[in-house]
Amino acid sequence: MEYRFAEIEEKWKKKWEETQLYRVVEDPSKKKFYALSMFPYPSGAGLHVGHPLGYIACDIYARYKRLKGYNVLHPMGFDAFGLPAEQYAIETGTHPAQTTAKAIQRYKEQLNKIGFSYDWNRQIITCEPGYYKWTQWIFLKLFNSWYNREKQKAEPIETLIKFFSSQGCTTEWRQFNPELHETFSAEDWNNFSFNKKERILQYYRLAYRSFTDVNWCPALGCVLANDEVKDGKSERGGFPVERKKMRQWSLRITEYAERLLSGLEQLKWSESIKEQQKNWIGKSEGALIEFRIKNHHIGLTVFTTRPDTIFGATFVAIAPEHDLLQIITTPEQEKEVQKYLTYVKSRTDVERQQEKKVTGCFTGAYAIHPFTGAELPIWTAEYILSGYGTGAIMGVPADDERDKKFAEKFNIPVIEIIDKSMYPNAGIEDKVGIMINSDFLNGMEVQDAIELMLKKVEELKIGKRKTNYKLRDASFSRQRYWGEPFPIRYQVHGEADSPFIDEQSEDEANIPIALDESELPLELPPVESFKPTGDGRSPLAHNKEWVTKKYETDTMPGYAGSSWYFLRYTDPHNQSAFASKEKLDYWGQVDLYIGGSEHAVGHLLYARFFTKVLFDLGYLSFDEPFLRLVNQGMIQGRSAFVFQVTEEKKFISANLLNGNEQGRFIACDISLVDNDKLDIEAFKRWRPEYADYIFITDDEQNFKVKREIEKMSKSKYNVINPDEVIAKYGADTFRLFEMFLGPIELSKPWDEKGISGCYNFLRKLWRLFYDHEGNWIVKDETPDKTELKSLHKLLKKVETDMEQLSFNTSVSAFMKCVNELTEIKCHKKTILEQLLIALAPFAPFITEELYEKLGHANSIHLAKFPQFNEEYLAEETFSYPVSVNGKLRANIDLPLDISEDEARERILELEAIQKWTDGKPIKKFIFVKGRIANIVV
RNA sequence: GCCGCGGUGGUGGAACUGGUAGACACGCAGGACUUAAAAUCCUGUGGCCCUAAAAGGCUGUGCGGGUUCAAGUCCCGCCCGCGGUACCA
Numbered sequence A: 001m002e003y004r005f006a007e008i009e010e011k012w013k014k015k016w017e018e019t020q021l022y023r024v025v026e027d028p029s030k031k032k033f034y035a036l037s038m039f040p041y042p043s044g045a046g047l048h049v050g051h052p053l054g055y056i057a058c059d060i061y062a063r064y065k066r067l068k069g070y071n072v073l074h075p076m077g078f079d080a081f082g083l084p085a086e087q088y089a090i091e092t093g094t095h096p097a098q099t100t101a102k103a104i105q106r107y108k109e110q111l112n113k114i115g116f117s118y119d120w121n122r123q124i125i126t127c128e129p130g131y132y133k134w135t136q137w138i139f140l141k142l143f144n145s146w147y148n149r150e151k152q153k154a155e156p157i158e159t160l161i162k163f164f165s166s167q168g169c170t171t172e173w174r175q176f177n178p179e180l181h182e183t184f185s186a187e188d189w190n191n192f193s194f195n196k197k198e199r200i201l202q203y204y205r206l207a208y209r210s211f212t213d214v215n216w217c218p219a220l221g222c223v224l225a226n227d228e229v230k231d232g233k234s235e236r237g238g239f240p241v242e243r244k245k246m247r248q249w250s251l252r253i254t255e256y257a258e259r260l261l262s263g264l265e266q267l268k269w270s271e272s273i274k275e276q277q278k279n280w281i282g283k284s285e286g287a288l289i290e291f292r293i294k295n296h297h298i299g300l301t302v303f304t305t306r307p308d309t310i311f312g313a314t315f316v317a318i319a320p321e322h323d324l325l326q327i328i329t330t331p332e333q334e335k336e337v338q339k340y341l342t343y344v345k346s347r348t349d350v351e352r353q354q355e356k357k358v359t360g361c362f363t364g365a366y367a368i369h370p371f372t373g374a375e376l377p378i379w380t381a382e383y384i385l386s387g388y389g390t391g392a393i394m395g396v397p398a399d400d401e402r403d404k405k406f407a408e409k410f411n412i413p414v415i416e417i418i419d420k421s422m423y424p425n426a427g428i429e430d431k432v433g434i435m436i437n438s439d440f441l442n443g444m445e446v447q448d449a450i451e452l453m454l455k456k457v458e459e460l461k462i463g464k465r466k467t468n469y470k471l472r473d474a475s476f477s478r479q480r481y482w483g484e485p486f487p488i489r490y491q492v493h494g495e496a497d498s499p500f501i502d503e504q505s506e507d508e509a510n511i512p513i514a515l516d517e518s519e520l521p522l523e524l525p526p527v528e529s530f531k532p533t534g535d536g537r538s539p540l541a542h543n544k545e546w547v548t549k550k551y552e553t554d555t556m557p558g559y560a561g562s563s564w565y566f567l568r569y570t571d572p573h574n575q576s577a578f579a580s581k582e583k584l585d586y587w588g589q590v591d592l593y594i595g596g597s598e599h600a601v602g603h604l605l606y607a608r609f610f611t612k613v614l615f616d617l618g619y620l621s622f623d624e625p626f627l628r629l630v631n632q633g634m635i636q637g638r639s640a641f642v643f644q645v646t647e648e649k650k651f652i653s654a655n656l657l658n659g660n661e662q663g664r665f666i667a668c669d670i671s672l673v674d675n676d677k678l679d680i681e682a683f684k685r686w687r688p689e690y691a692d693y694i695f696i697t698d699d700e701q702n703f704k705v706k707r708e709i710e711k712m713s714k715s716k717y718n719v720i721n722p723d724e725v726i727a728k729y730g731a732d733t734f735r736l737f738e739m740f741l742g743p744i745e746l747s748k749p750w751d752e753k754g755i756s757g758c759y760n761f762l763r764k765l766w767r768l769f770y771d772h773e774g775n776w777i778v779k780d781e782t783p784d785k786t787e788l789k790s791l792h793k794l795l796k797k798v799e800t801d802m803e804q805l806s807f808n809t810s811v812s813a814f815m816k817c818v819n820e821l822t823e824i825k826c827h828k829k830t831i832l833e834q835l836l837i838a839l840a841p842f843a844p845f846i847t848e849e850l851y852e853k854l855g856h857a858n859s860i861h862l863a864k865f866p867q868f869n870e871e872y873l874a875e876e877t878f879s880y881p882v883s884v885n886g887k888l889r890a891n892i893d894l895p896l897d898i899s900e901d902e903a904r905e906r907i908l909e910l911e912a913i914q915k916w917t918d919g920k921p922i923k924k925f926i927f928v929k930g931r932i933a934n935i936v937v
Numbered sequence B: 001g002c003c004g005c006g007g008u009g010g011u012g013g014a015a016c017u018g019g020u021a022g023a024c025a026c027g028c029a030g031g032a033c034u035u036a037a038a039a040u041c042c043u044g045u046g047g048c049c050c051u052a053a054a055a056g057g058c059u060g061u062g063c064g065g066g067u068u069c070a071a072g073u074c075c076c077g078c079c080c081g082c083g084g085u086a087c088c089a
Helices: A005-019 A052-067 A083-092 A096-113 A129-143 A157-167 A186-191 A194-201 A253-266 A271-281 A307-312 A324-328 A334-346 A349-354 A401-409 A446-459 A544-548 A581-587 A603-616 A680-686 A722-729 A731-740 A752-767 A785-804 A807-823 A829-839 A844-853 A900-909 A913-917
Strands: A032-037 A071-073 A145-148 A153-156 A207-217 A222-224 A242-251 A284-293 A299-304 A315-318 A361-368 A375-380 A392-395 A463-468 A488-490 A512-514 A592-595 A629-631 A635-645 A650-652 A663-668 A694-696 A706-711 A877-884 A887-895 A924-928 A932-936
Touching: A005 A096, A005 A731, A005 A844, A032 A052, A032 A581, A052 A071, A052 A592, A052 A731, A083 A096, A096 A722, A129 A145, A129 A207, A129 A512, A129 A603, A145 A157, A153 A157, A153 A603, A157 A186, A157 A194, A253 A271, A253 A603, A271 A603, A284 A307, A284 A446, A299 A307, A299 A315, A299 A392, A299 A463, A307 A446, A315 A401, A324 A361, A334 A361, A375 A392, A392 A401, A446 A463, A722 A731, A722 A752, A731 A752, A731 A807, A731 A844, A752 A807, A752 A844, A785 A807, A785 A829, A807 A829, A829 A844, A877 A900, A887 A900, A900 A913, A900 A924, A900 A932, A913 A932
Parallel strands: A032 A071, A032 A592, A315 A375, A592 A629, A650 A694, A877 A932
Antiparallel strands: A145 A153, A207 A222, A207 A242, A284 A299, A284 A361, A284 A463, A315 A392, A361 A375, A488 A512, A635 A650, A635 A663, A635 A706, A877 A887, A924 A932
């Protein structure tokens, strides 16, 4: 009987579904394990071979854990709200719900072919009202909470209201938000109107609406979060992004900066992802220092991480957007400053990033140096960012690269303050050296000077220690249709009190009112057009009923639903809670999370934030969602190109090109290429416009294409569809091969050449059970030592590999074991049975089939993973490599339990020893038992 | 620039705490079977030298140094590649 994978896989897919083999329920008698793959966004293009890599790895581990006796939660679902489906809807008019449903169906079909052990009963789809009801519910929790800095946790907004009504708000109050610019007494508070109170509360709510700078993408007609913008362009589509002030929703993630940072320590994540999150959060410790302004009563506060360098400060610079700029600019400089501001505004973000010009303008004002009393000119410059620190700096040209350039350009004096002669390799900004020209700091090491200056500044009350973070609040509204509606309605304007938070607002100037939980889900209504309105409002504004009801017309961003989906899997059908406490407590944190590293600062940070908030509010008993994170590498495609000669109807084979030809490379579909050879006729059918072109072939009549490794994508015609691979070799081979390609973290091109090795392996395995004539050749005999050793060597290897997810080496070990068993003609049942169980996570179909043939009524996937036994691995003799001065000379078999002295005797008895040592006396005899023997002469 | 990761045969990649570098697979070469091809099986396969052959020798993990009886692995100084990030004070 031959190994007929198609039949086998069809048979078991059906059976598994019928018997609900992978259904999992909470079972307190068993230890739980939660293995999760990042759920996909189902695009119309379907899966390519790169997508399942992480899923397969996760599935192997989940299956392994199950064999090890764990109760394993291994769910799958779909991230279904988002831009691509909506862009498609705008182009075609098809409702995104339809496109999405179709794509999901396709994805599921493809996934099921690969033989995953998902419990599909737990499937979740983020765009279904049953799911997004709870996304909305969580939004309400965010809206109705504030961050208590004293207790370092989120609390219901009621506690803040209670505080205000009994204590009011003073500048001394730790929670006082300087953005508010307002203090009040308890009595004031109690007399405030509803709108006024709400306006103040907006400064504390974890989800709040404000008028702020946002990344506006005109082409997409919507706002983007910082992590959705790359190099001044939108991550999706690559459209230019502008800075714009808009009224919109944000999440106060900045309050969690410190916890998001310190929480990383305990996590088993890759260094690179942790590092990326750390950089994104961007903690830096320094000081706020106040400079008095000449002829003004106000002060100017700067942020610096180098207070020690203050004696080197020769100017002060503020951001062009700084509030004080207009106030301090002198009449003489007024014109210049206005001119400069016009210039700054004309510069787009992209321009700013590409050409970093040193520009600036003197304001005419002077700051008074707090120690020397010197008058420092105040400049405004575009290199000072309004969003970071205080938007103002003290310029120290001697010790800061940018300040130095600035001073050089505008002829500002430099005062050297640090002697770095002791550190010849130190850069200008390195925190080393001895202080000079710095009054009471002179002679000190930089590190000590920083500390002393911090103390001094606080003592003199001209500043204080301050920790700054780069992390910004997360933009949370999208002027889009295909997303979760906000459970918010606006209070109709028209009352006496001030409109809304920002005075600039012009329309629907209202206070946002949270819907009641009982009103959820607030379902997404139908609209006539999916096009953005063009005036910055979402397509929901087209829906009259929606507008009449004063609902928020923006929708939530893509990451809303994906920031908590892992919690919903624990209890996906719950109607009365996002998940029950018991189930959340049982399944707890995700033990293993596998997904792409592109989510390093987006999804992974938001998910941690949501988890922490829910933890603070008492809904969870853990505040980190993902204990261990593994990022699978990308599988790249090998794109193919044909060379077309300029202005001639001619293509030239790539191996004939010498680089002097004039022409261009045209991407060609890789399905038309076999072993770099193009099927010319097929190419002409694919691209009829080239039907009458001439193809110059090489001596062997072959037309070769140029290959290039690129990201796999439909537009590059280099996509490999897993369905095709599975049809050709079967899912088991596909799974093995994806793992065999290399470590999962590694990016590598898909090269199908090697797949035959994996396919052959399975056929060799099959041959251990059936001979060429199809006779069953498994015997019920007692295994001997060699056979046991071969098996247990494998079992041990697999077990250690599993914990490191080092699946490529495991697959190799299986190959080696099967080779060995084939060689010694081992067809013994006990050996083969254990081999199958160990292999089951990797190749679930073939192992299931053979296991049944061995006479088992139960599924192999419910078996127990065989425990390796060290005894079988023990050697009787060991072949000691004997080296002289580190150079290997011979291998000598010695009994394993031989003592060191005896071994030395035996080695020294060897005749050849004289030759090796050249007759020189032996100085030392190094004897590493079980490893090596080395003689030093 | 800064941060992180890496550099091993023709290729993908192995190598536990420093201890016989190149497991496993592909590819390639030779052989068996076959009229032939495919498939399958067997043998060989880092490079160089020597040999009729066997045996043997030298060399070899990006480059240059160092520590050690022993270095792909540790230390110092470079080079290159990938990923992230950037007027963040």
